[in-house]
Amino acid sequence: MNARFRFRIGSALAAMLLAGVAIEATTLTAEAQQEGRRRRRSDAQEAAPLELTPAQVAKLTEVANSRSLNMDDLLSAAKTFTPSGRHDEYVLFSSGGQSGQVFAFGVPSMRLLRSIAVFTPESWQGYGFGGDNDRVHEELMINGKPVLWGDTHHPGLSETGGEYDGQFLFISDKANARVGVIDLRDWETKQIVKNPLTISDHGGSFVTPNTEYIIEGGQYATVLGYGYAPIEDYQKSYRGMVTFWKFDRAKGRIDVSKSFAMELPPYWQDLSDAGKGASDGFIFMNSFNVEMATGGIEDGNPPFEAGASKRDMDYMHIIDWRKAEAAFGAGKVKMINGFPVIMLETSIADGFLHFTPEPKSPHGVDVTPNGQFMVVAGKLDPHVTVYSVAKVKKAIADKKYSGSDVYGVPILDFDSVMEAQVEVGLGPLHTQFDDKGYAYTSLFLDSAVARWTLGGEYEAKNPEQPWKLVTKTPVQYNIGHLAAAEGDSASPDGKYLISMAKWSVDRFLPTGPLLPQNFQLLDIGSTGTDMPVIYDMPVGVGEPHYCQMIKADKLKTWTVYPEIGWNAHEQRMDPKAPKSGSEGVTRDGTNVLVNMTAIRSHFKPEHVEVNEGDTITWRITSTETAIDATHGFCIGGYNINLSLEPSEFVEFTFVADRAGTYPFYCTEFCSALHLEMAGYLHVKPKGLTAAPALDSVQAGK
Numbered sequence: 174m175n176a177r178f179r180f181r182i183g184s185a186l187a188a189m190l191l192a193g194v195a196i197e198a199t200t201l202t203a204e205a206q207q208e209g210r211r212r213r214r215s216d217a218q219e220a221a222p223l224e225l226t227p228a229q230v231a232k233l234t235e236v237a238n239s240r241s242l243n244m245d246d247l248l249s250a251a252k253t254f255t256p257s258g259r260h261d262e263y264v265l266f267s268s269g270g271q272s273g274q275v276f277a278f279g280v281p282s283m284r285l286l287r288s289i290a291v292f293t294p295e296s297w298q299g300y301g302f303g304g305d306n307d308r309v310h311e312e313l314m315i316n317g318k319p320v321l322w323g324d325t326h327h328p329g330l331s332e333t334g335g336e337y338d339g340q341f342l343f344i345s346d347k348a349n350a351r352v353g354v355i356d357l358r359d360w361e362t363k364q365i366v367k368n369p370l371t372i373s374d375h376g377g378s379f380v381t382p383n384t385e386y387i388i389e390g391g392q393y394a395t396v397l398g399y400g401y402a403p404i405e406d407y408q409k410s411y412r413g414m415v416t417f418w419k420f421d422r423a424k425g426r427i428d429v430s431k432s433f434a435m436e437l438p439p440y441w442q443d444l445s446d447a448g449k450g451a452s453d454g455f456i457f458m459n460s461f462n463v464e465m466a467t468g469g470i471e472d473g474n475p476p477f478e479a480g481a482s483k484r485d486m487d488y489m490h491i492i493d494w495r496k497a498e499a500a501f502g503a504g505k506v507k508m509i510n511g512f513p514v515i516m517l518e519t520s521i522a523d524g525f526l527h528f529t530p531e532p533k534s535p536h537g538v539d540v541t542p543n544g545q546f547m548v549v550a551g552k553l554d555p556h557v558t559v560y561s562v563a564k565v566k567k568a569i570a571d572k573k574y575s576g577s578d579v580y581g582v583p584i585l586d587f588d589s590v591m592e593a594q595v596e597v598g599l600g601p602l603h604t605q606f607d608d609k610g611y612a613y614t615s616l617f618l619d620s621a622v623a624r625w626t627l628g629g630e631y632e633a634k635n636p637e638q639p640w641k642l643v644t645k646t647p648v649q650y651n652i653g654h655l656a657a658a659e660g661d662s663a664s665p666d667g668k669y670l671i672s673m674a675k676w677s678v679d680r681f682l683p684t685g686p687l688l689p690q691n692f693q694l695l696d697i698g699s700t701g702t703d704m705p706v707i708y709d710m711p712v713g714v715g716e717p718h719y720c721q722m723i724k725a726d727k728l729k730t731w732t733v734y735p736e737i738g739w740n741a742h743e744q745r746m747d748p749k750a751p752k753s754g755s756e757g758v759t760r761d762g763t764n765v766l767v768n769m770t771a772i773r774s775h776f777k778p779e780h781v782e783v784n785e786g787d788t789i790t791w792r793i794t795s796t797e798t799a800i801d802a803t804h805g806f807c808i809g810g811y812n813i814n815l816s817l818e819p820s821e822f823v824e825f826t827f828v829a830d831r832a833g834t835y836p837f838y839c840t841e842f843c844s845a846l847h848l849e850m851a852g853y854l855h856v857k858p859k860g861l862t863a864a865p866a867l868d869s870v871q872a873g874k
């Protein structure tokens with residue numbers, strides 16, 4: 174019996190059940206909600222100060238000793254344990270890696286709150302199991318093929334004035350160059366856009382400070398627009414790109430018609446970040462393989478890993494996106510695969526694309542909260558390199574170039590724009606920030622998080638010298654990204670930091686040769702060398718490259734849709750939604766329309782009779798208005814499963830191409846009479862005039 178069921182079946186209800194009393198939804202709701210309130214701790218209890226008695230200390234010590242816990246362990250437990258019913262302070266939106274989904278965890282408890290289906294059909298959410306014309310399948314089509322997975326890398330929360338606003342979440346699919354849009358009112362994917370220029374991406378999704386654009390940078394150069402050219406023509410025909418997806422906040426959708434891209438040289442563009450504050454108006458994008466190595470071990474060429482690492486410097490791309498937007502507005506574009514692209518010569522002539530050298534094979538570029546500095550971590554260099562945006566602006570104005578690349582892009586003189594280099598350790602990748610003037614850089618090879626001091630406006634904030642390594646905390650094991658509380662915003666909170674470790678090795682019970690990844694929670698609330706790991710959480714669903722952590726009270730989540738008959742895709746009441754009293758089955762030739770409602774604990778109608786070969790349009794409205802009163806709806810054998818949230822309307826179509834008797838039932842244990850929430854779809858065989866004899870039916874004749 175699941176929790177939901179136990180929860181609802183109070184003793185009063187049990188009595189009603191036995192007496193055969195019809196159960197009103199409202200009764201159940203009131204009961205459930207009272208029960209829920211009882212289970213949450215009162216504020217008074219939460220506020221009561223704790224003073225341990227000697228007996229309590231003895232008890233605690235006994236438990237600690239019996240489990241071999243030391244004082245640090247007890248403190249970590251106290252910092253993370255979240256009592257039953259208490260809510261977490263932060264929500265961590267995590268990429269689900271190869272699972273193609275997004276996961277939401279509570280922090281500091283590290284409890285998984287839910288998954289959000291994006292690039293991979295997911296049956297619990299009824300995502301992609303809505304019959305033949307499921308929009309999810311249509312959105313997941315690439316060049317006429319359903320591509321039913323994604324390699325999600327970088328979630329990006331929408332921002333207003335450089336602060337997370339809790340309205341939308343964007344997520345990129347590296348494998349197929351797609352961006353998903355999730356509405357954080359109902360935590361559902363509303364849109365997926367496929368990049369028309371490139372097969373794969375990487376430097377996304379990052380937003381400009383007011384979510385004017387969602388940025389998607391490429392990675393492996395190809396012929397833009399899915400063209401073909403032999404690898405020998407790499408320098409001539411292959412290109413990188415960055416795409417600016419215009420976001421229409423009112424509609425909650427990317428407006429493809431107002432989006433554009435920029436052609437870039439065929440370096441492998443990597444992570445990017447948008448400027449804010451002092452650097453508002455710029456985006457910064459790393460690249461590697463400026464060698465333009467083309468690999469090919471089999472032909473005696475150096476492999477990519479060597480060929481792409483020959484030179485000491487790669488190029489940070491500095492793009493003035495408002496000027497790019499103006500060039501797009503002026504029509505200075507070439508259409509490639511139906512998509513407007515600003516060509517290199519325009520970006521150079523109009524002066525909105527510059528490069529500056531950055532040490533060998535950089536990976537992450539991260540803008541400080543005030544926007545003054547850009548921190549680049551080169552994985553083959555033990556330093557992070559810090560650039561000053563004031564110096565960049567001056568160098569651009571003064572045309573302080575050290576040359577240009579083979580495509581004519583001006584290169585800003587390194588010494589003129591560089592602010593500092595800080596030796597942090599081996600394999601630095603990504604950087605996050607806090608409220609105390611510290612930066613935190615992940616060290617992939619060292620398996621550590623480095624805390625170091627920022628300079629400039631931050632100098633007064635911490636006791637140490639600027640641009641100095643303060644401490645390193647070891648993590649298990651190879652850390653990729655890290656994510657601090659509100660860590661990409663203009664005002665990070667400086668409380669928690671998640672280390673996303675790649676291979677957990679010995680951290681957990683073995684789970685076969687495929688091991689979970691490990692999220693470690695670090696307490697970064699103190700200054701100096703105090704930065705302990707306080708929690709380990711296995712993530713057994715994919716490689717979650719990146720997360721963003723938002724203050725939970727910024728999320729204005731609906732728990733019930735605003736109106737009965739809500740179309741969650743359109744985010745509005747749908748006039749097609751069947752209403753209570755209008756249920757039934759109607760026919761127009763071979764097209765059958767089913768109008769159904771669902772409420773605890775029945776569907777109406779309970780019998781649907783059609784003929785083999787009929788095309789069925791099936792509409793269901795949940796007329797529930799109570800929180801947590803979710804129903805499911807499945808038809809076995811027809812690959813249909815829906816999740817019907819309170820007040821939601823759904824529609825699906827399919828061809829009843831196989832005769833038979835198909836039970837449909839509710840797949841959520843919604844109430845005491847959940848098992849009875851069922852019915853039959855009768856698909857009558859072709860040419861049937863009278864009921865067949867039972868033995869001929871069983872013989873399949």
Ligand code: K7E
Pocket residue numbers: 326327375444536602603653654718719
């Ligand atoms: Cu470093 Cu795709 Cu952001 Cu993985 S990326 S770690």
Ligand code: CUA
Pocket residue numbers: 773774803804805839840841842843844847848850
């Ligand atoms: Cu509705 Cu179970």
